[in-house]
Amino acid sequence: MPFCPSCKYEYESNVNKCPDCGLELVADLPHIQEKIVQNIRFIPLPDLPGRVYADMVKITLDEMGIPCYIRSDGLMDTIGVTGTGLMNKGVRIFVPEDRVDECLSIQHQMMDHI
Numbered sequence: 001m002p003f004c005p006s007c008k009y010e011y012e013s014n015v016n017k018c019p020d021c022g023l024e025l026v027a028d029l030p031h032i033q034e035k036i037v038q039n040i041r042f043i044p045l046p047d048l049p050g051r052v053y054a055d056m057v058k059i060t061l062d063e064m065g066i067p068c069y070i071r072s073d074g075l076m077d078t079i080g081v082t083g084t085g086l087m088n089k090g091v092r093i094f095v096p097e098d099r100v101d102e103c104l105s106i107q108h109q110m111m112d113h114i
């Protein structure tokens, strides 16, 4: 999947430029590739209502040194979540499987304050 090198968002493969900042998308982010090489499995946190929220959570995770990336709408079938309707909407943060509990509680806390 193409990524924006600036926003670190992942987009659908038919997108060439970041809708947000206009940068050309790159095939993959090097640091994400590294994690994949290390066999860290990334799994999604529950849907967020929008990118603003995803950004907020990501900033917190970044500060804690938890690798993560944000995926925008669509392409959920690639991880086997189809037929659920609602699950195909919104924005998700993918986090390493072994830190998902930590990330979940962070996301919950942050969403509680909104």
Ligand SMILES: [Zn+2]
Pocket (backbone or CB within 6 Å): 004, 005, 006, 007, 008, 018, 019, 020, 021, 022, 023
């Ligand atoms: Zn961008």
